[in-house]
Amino acid sequence: MNAKILRLNKAGAPVAWLTREETATLIVKEMVIWSMGEAVLEIRGGFNRLGQRSVLVLPSIVACEGKVHRDQYQPPLENGILFRRDQNLCMYCGNEHAVADLSRDHVLPLSRGGRDRWTNVVTSCRRCNNRKADRTPEEAGMQLLAVPFVPNQYEFLYLTNHNVLADQMEFLKARFSRYMS
DSSP states (O other): OOOOEEEEETTSOEEEEEOHHHHHHHHHTTOEEEEEEEEEEEEEEEEOTTSOEEEEEEEEEEEEOSOOOOSOOOOOOOHHHHHHHTTTBOTTTOOBOOGGGEEEEESSOGGGTOOSSGGGEEEEEHHHHHHHTTSOHHHHTOOOSSOOOOOOHHHHHHHTOSOOOHHHHHHHHTTOOTTTO
């Protein structure tokens, strides 16, 4: 099983992807307060004195106790996730590229006071990034095809997992911003 289990906090906000071992541990320690989705795995244990076999069913989504953070979610900025956010498309020429041919472009270059944050970076092919150089898109005569945005925690969890199950996707996608829909 390559699928991960989606972990939520008690308020229903996504927290992380779990392995089957991590999920089984949470269930056995009675830390799961509710679950939903399809059963993704049954773990069969040993037999008791009555000949009954223990079975642990792992659902695709589990919610656990813990503190609910109310502060603004700020996902880490990583190239692989940035490229997935932009669907491996160069935000200047619009062509799809292999990951090896992509780079992070700062809309307002760092050397000109730009910051290394989600709202100032886009996916760019190396050719367009070199052409734009140390200029803004307007100065380089290049049109930016999409507005860079910060993925919310639902979008971020989707972007970090290549094997999202259908019921997990349904749960996450219902909370996507208009940028990812």
